[in-house]
Amino acid sequence: MYNYSIIIPHKNIPDLLERCLASIPQRDDVQVIVVDDSSDERIVDFSRFPGLGRPNTEVIFHKSPIGVGGGSGVARNVGLEVATGRWLVFADADDFFHPAVDEMMTQYADSEADMIYFRHDSVDSATLQPVAINTTRNRHLADYDRTGDETDIRYMIWLPWGRFIRRAMVEEHSLRFDPVRFSNSLLFSVRAGYFAGEIVSDPTIIYCNVQRAGSLIHEGRQDWEAMSQRFDVDYRAALFAISVGEGRLFDRVVAERWRELSLLHRRGARRLLPKLREVCSTRQIRKIRFEEFIRRLHL
Numbered sequence: 001m002y003n004y005s006i007i008i009p010h011k012n013i014p015d016l017l018e019r020c021l022a023s024i025p026q027r028d029d030v031q032v033i034v035v036d037d038s039s040d041e042r043i044v045d046f047s048r049f050p051g052l053g054r055p056n057t058e059v060i061f062h063k064s065p066i067g068v069g070g071g072s073g074v075a076r077n078v079g080l081e082v083a084t085g086r087w088l089v090f091a092d093a094d095d096f097f098h099p100a101v102d103e104m105m106t107q108y109a110d111s112e113a114d115m116i117y118f119r120h121d122s123v124d125s126a127t128l129q130p131v132a133i134n135t136t137r138n139r140h141l142a143d144y145d146r147t148g149d150e151t152d153i154r155y156m157i158w159l160p161w162g163r164f165i166r167r168a169m170v171e172e173h174s175l176r177f178d179p180v181r182f183s184n185s186l187l188f189s190v191r192a193g194y195f196a197g198e199i200v201s202d203p204t205i206i207y208c209n210v211q212r213a214g215s216l217i218h219e220g221r222q223d224w225e226a227m228s229q230r231f232d233v234d235y236r237a238a239l240f241a242i243s244v245g246e247g248r249l250f251d252r253v254v255a256e257r258w259r260e261l262s263l264l265h266r267r268g269a270r271r272l273l274p275k276l277r278e279v280c281s282t283r284q285i286r287k288i289r290f291e292e293f294i295r296r297l298h299l
Contacts, residue, residue: 005085009075023096073177073184154193238279
């Protein structure tokens with residue numbers, strides 16, 4: 001029935017979710033799945049929850065069992081269980097789509113590719129004025145368009161939005177998001193990049209990543225537990241990359257995360273050195289530890 005299933009995790013930002021939903025073209029071949037992750041009833045009016053009564057839209061109110069971490073990863077997994085579209089499309093509730101997504105859905109509905117990447121831009125959430133962004137994702141795509149080297153777009157684009165992903169490929173390889181608060185999409189994206197057959201890069205901008213002070217990506221940078229969680233996901237992604245013959249693809253990523261941890265808690269970071277040595281080259285470890293030594297000399 002559906003060509004596309006759009007999965008949107010949500011928590012406590014109903015006005016922004018409403019904006020996101022309004023940006024989705026109302027088409028008979030588009031299934032929209034909103035998964036609420038334990039929103040606060042003091043913030044959200046559940047009787048008038050965004051999406052209720054919207055055509056082809058399912059709203060799921062999910063509460064993770066005690067002891068099981070919630071978050072957008074868990075919410076996306078819940079959405080995957082009810083998605084029926086040929087293509088999976090992920091969006092964050094505070095982001096939105098550009099009108100060009102409608103044309104792209106028509107153009108690629110019958111594509112034989114497993115993954116179709118698009119460009120994105122960024123605005124300030126309150127003013128909707130364009131803002132300067134980290135263009136790493138768009139740069140990876142531009143490099144691929146120029147050189148044809150697929151490595152970076154398969155393995156180094158970690159956020160799930162801004163692309164169409166064939167659902168059959170996801171289900172064939174049982175791809176799911178990590179049930180953790182931070183970096184929950186990294187392993188999903190890396191594994192999807194590995195298992196995907198044909199990939200396509202289209203220069204059309206279909207997605208707007210909104211810059212918002214309260215968004216998860218800005219949280220936990222000075223928190224040991226949050227950064228440790230991020231390190232663990234980076235480490236597991238590195239192990240996967242090594243297991244499929246991609247060598248030390250995550251050398252710099254894991255080493256830089258370890259350096260950030262050492263700034264927060266030197267002893268705690270030292271306990272993670274065995275994992276660092278397992279996935280990073282001796283040269284990379286020496287480099288990062290030398291930089292840390294120089295930094296401490298200047299304190």
